[in-house]
Amino acid sequence: MKKRTRRKMLASVCALSMLLALLIGSGVGEAAKKVELIFWLGYPEEEPVFARAIKDYEVLHPDVEIKIASFQVREQEQKLSMGLPVGKAADMFDNNKQFMTRFIEAGFIQPSPPEVNNFGKSASPVFYERNLLRGNYYGLPWHTGGKVMFWNKTMFEEAALPGPPETWGDLIYFSQKLAKYDPAGNLTRSGISLRLSGAGSGVGQKFGIFLLGAGGALIEETPSGKYHNGYDNVAGRDTLQLHIDLVHKYHVDDYTIKHDSEAFALELTAMFEREGWVIGYMREHAPQVDFDTAQVPKFRRKATICGVNNLYVSNACEYPEIAWDFLLFAEKPEYMKYMFLDIGWPPARIDISYEDVYKKVPQYRAFVEFPQDMLLWDYPAISPLDEIETKFAERLVAAFRRSDLVDNPQGIAEVIADAAKETDELLKKAGLYGLE
Amino acid sequence: MMKDSKISSLTRPRVAFALYVIIPIFAFFVIIRVFPILGTLFLGFFDWGLISPTKPFIGFENYTALFNDSLFIIALRNTGVLAFLSVIITMAGAFGLALILNRKKTIFADIYKLIYFVPFVISWVPLSVIWKWMYDPSYGVLNYVVGLVGIPPQGWLVNPKLSLYSVIILIVWRSVGFNTILFSVGLKNIPSEYLEAGRIDGAESIPLFRYITLPLLKPIILYILIMTSIINFGIFSPVYILTVGSQGAPGNAVRVLVYDIYENAFRYLHMGYAAAESTILLILVVFLTLIEFKLIKPEA
Known part of the structure; x- marks a missing residue:
């Protein structure tokens, strides 16, 4: 009987130690855990641009990990339609204001913070103004779809x-x-x-x-x-x-x-x-x-x-400051030019000179330099x-x-x-x- | 009394075991099948926008709106034509092929069966993409083939008079092989003694077929008829793929019910309306299945 009690005690101590070790271990893991953000991209051809920006951003911010998933735009819209109302969509995604308005009105999208407003108004003023809805701006212009x-x-x-x-x-x-x-x-x-x-x-x-x-x-x-x-x-x-x-x-x-x-x-x-x-x-x-x-x-x-494709942050995003910081980072001239030259989508940023792009591909000029009297x-x-x-x-x-x-x-x-x-x-x- | 209780005590663990095995499967079935069906029936009575803040109860309004919706009527008509023709052509083709392949003198019958079966194992998406190329107006093999006999190139997908039939051709092509196998199995299972006895009694081929082969094939015919009807009423993937893009079929010419449901639910986010449409599709399929059962009731 005594022997059994001793065995029981020994087993209890072992179990307790293991539990403690697990707890400490998980605490350590918690301390080292990275901030994880998810991006759903509706234009798969643009993935190399984001991949490059993510790689550079993660070097500067080793505590952040950004994962990207690409879909055809209609599939991405379906995923957003199902995910946003229940807070299960990605933290960041791209789409246009026509599709996003219903979600903005339903309160599923973050309004752009002041630093994004300042950037948007100077970098792509015409397109940024289109994103004003009931006193707030939503989304950061990314690429344009001029015909x-x-x-x-x-x-x-x-x-x-x-x-x-x-x-x-x-x-x-x-x-x-x-x-x-x-x-x-x-x-x-x-x-x-x-x-x-x-x-x-x-x-x-x-x-x-x-x-x-x-x-x-x-x-x-x-x-x-x-x-x-x-x-x-x-x-x-x-x-x-x-x-x-x-x-x-x-x-x-x-x-x-x-x-x-x-x-x-x-x-x-x-x-x-x-x-x-x-x-x-x-x-x-x-x-x-x-x-x-x-x-x-x-x-x-x-x-x-x-039209304009914007970058958005979901209201369910746990780290909106980091998400916005990354989106602003992704709009650096080097990524904009890369997208324009190698992928073919004209950037929404018009405060950058694209002359070096036009030298290589003159056909791009018509997508950015519209006549003054053109609607x-x-x-x-x-x-x-x-x-x-x-x-x-x-x-x-x-x-x-x-x-x-x-x-x-x-x-x-x-x-x-x-x-x-x-x-x-x-x-x-x-x-x-x-x-x- | 003693004997009864002994049997009962022996049976009880078996019953318990059977229940343990069945209950999880049944529960799974209820969760993934019954609940969604009930949920769909329920949604059909609401103005249920996927992201709208209010979802008011509107009774039968979705149903009355549906019968005034020209797109729904087009979808209903197209689905009827597509399902009817696909079922008839598939069954006739499969049955004919099975009869040929089951003749003793047909050599390489198994190889033919394998070849006919191959399209069925390919999923709808790659198959539809391949057929979209075959239907291509400039480079498609079909226009090349019809050109050999002097027929001018056709817009197989873009011509509304042809597009629905182009989808039917694809559906029949995919399913005929599978149904040939089923008919072959049915034909092989007919005891040869019955046919021999018939022949001894002086019956010719047609009476043998009419009074022996056909009645004994009824369970297989019923199964194929019901399954083909259900599948063709719910067809979506080939229609979706064949209509995508500038070379795609005009949407309304091939609009079928599930395509219309998809568009209302996932593009326009009218979930309540799409649910009412799904309910009508459900009723339609159940009703047709019952009729088919009634018409081709296998003898006991």
């Missing part, structure tokens, strides 16, 4: 055209000169590659670039802060007419030929409108293609869509925006196929009016509709 015209210099030379189209008139005439057909009349090279198909909002966005030049916009904000469609007007009708004419009347683009950047790289189109990443894509996939960039052709005004339009930050643009796009996809819309102003007007009605209904449903 420009890409044109194949060799094809233009062959067609004896002097340079890129500057007006819609040029655009129609040039694309007819540039399109090629086989003996059976099938299009073998499009004069211009339009976005005619595909699900999602892309068709609406590409249409929107022309719409802006015609004097309209997908959505217009009223002075009282309400919204309504901005295309049930002559601008909307002209833009649809332009697309119908290019496809069905002049047959400079159609459905049986490749589109977009792939078509440009394969020299199956002479021109198309896109963002800066195409330059990196062309360098990788089609270095032999001689091309340049230009501002999108105007009709009633010079205008293009120029750089961005979407309003309203929650039903994606739904509005996606549903508008679906209507356009159906309309583009209709050859009966050639020389049919009544039909064009009906398509535009029906789409506009749907846009306004969605705005009404969200309590955002107004005309004054």
Whole structure:
């Protein structure tokens, strides 16, 4: 019995010692534990830029560890939609204000602290001002998504055209000169590659670039802060007419030929409108293609869509000061130039000279140096925006196929009016509709 | 009495063991299957925005809105066409192939079965990407093949008249091999004595097939019919991949119910609305399954 008691005591002491050792050990571990921050990136091609910035930042701050996970932007948005409301999203992430506004309004995003405000206002003033929402700034501008015209210099030379189209008139005439057909009349090279198909909002966005030049916009904000469609007007009708004419009347683009950047790289189109990443894509996939960039052709005004991708800090982030400090660090000129030159996304910082970048890749200039009289339009930050643009796009996809819309102003007007009605209904449903 | 209690004391540990084994699995099933279904039914009665601060109860408003929603109607119609044609073509093709491969004189039958089965083991994503290339208007192999017989190049995915059928071709191509294997198993399990007895009685091929093969294959036919219907009503991945990008199919031309649910739930964040849509899909699939059971009831 005595022996058993002694054994029990010995076992208890051993257990206690082990527990103590564990506690002390964990305390030591705690003392040495690094601050860990997670970054969800919606543009995987930018990961090398962040990886470089993280590496440099961690050298300067050995107590900080930043982990990055890259996703396609739609997947990242889904993860944010699920994670932010329950405080399980990453500490930092990138996205645009249109997507983030609903989360900002719901209180899931940190307002930018004063030092970020000071930096943003001096480094990227035009874009930073867009991030003002109810008295606070949210997000630090990172890259811009300005749309420009890409044109194949060799094809233009062959067609004896002097340079890129500057007006819609040029655009129609040039694309007819540039399109090629086989003996059976099938299009073998499009004069211009339009976005005619595909699900999602892309068709609406590409249409929107022309719409802006015609004097309209997908959505217009009223002075009282309400919204309504901005295309049930002559601008909307002209833009649809332009697309119908290019496809069905002049047959400079159609459905049986490749589109977009792939078509440009394969020299199956002479021109198309896109963002800066195409330059990196062309360098990788089609270095032999001689091309340049230009501002999108105007009709009633010079205008293009120029969105901004911002960097945000979640409200659930445990170390917001460190997160903001890192984001400011990532905007150093060396990383901005690296992103511009090697990845192809134009930085939002306009207080840096990019002449050394332009020397190597002159096509980049059009993405940063916009003419003074050019309208750089961005979407309003309203929650039903994606739904509005996606549903508008679906209507356009159906309309583009209709050859009966050639020389049919009544039909064009009906398509535009029906789409506009749907846009306004969605705005009404969200309590955002107004005309004054 | 003594005997009863002895049996009972012997059975009790077995029952307990069975319960220990079944309960965790059952609980797991309830958590990952039953609760989400009940949750979805519940959400359908609310204006449940994923991040909206208020989520008011709105009764059947989501359901009435759905039947006035043109996109939902398009999705319902497309899903019906896609499921119906896929099921019919898959079953007919698989059954025909199984009959050919089960003939004694067919050589290399097992190799053919393996070849037909391969697409089924490839997941939807790479398969859809491959088919997107095959459907490519400029470089796709399909346009090359139709060009050989003088047909001009087609916009397989971008032409709304063709795009839904292009998705159906992909679905049939993937599932026909698997169903061929199932039919083959069913055909092999038919006792040869029945067919021989029929032949001795003077029955020709068609009556043999009509009165012996077909009735004995009913359980397999029922299984394939139900499973193919359920899978095709819930199809999503190929539709999503084939519509992505500038070379993608126009969304509305191939819009199916699960794609519409995905768009409402995860793009527009209308969870309540998407839940109501999911409920309708559930009711539809259950209803069709019951009809299929009723129509092809295997004999006891």
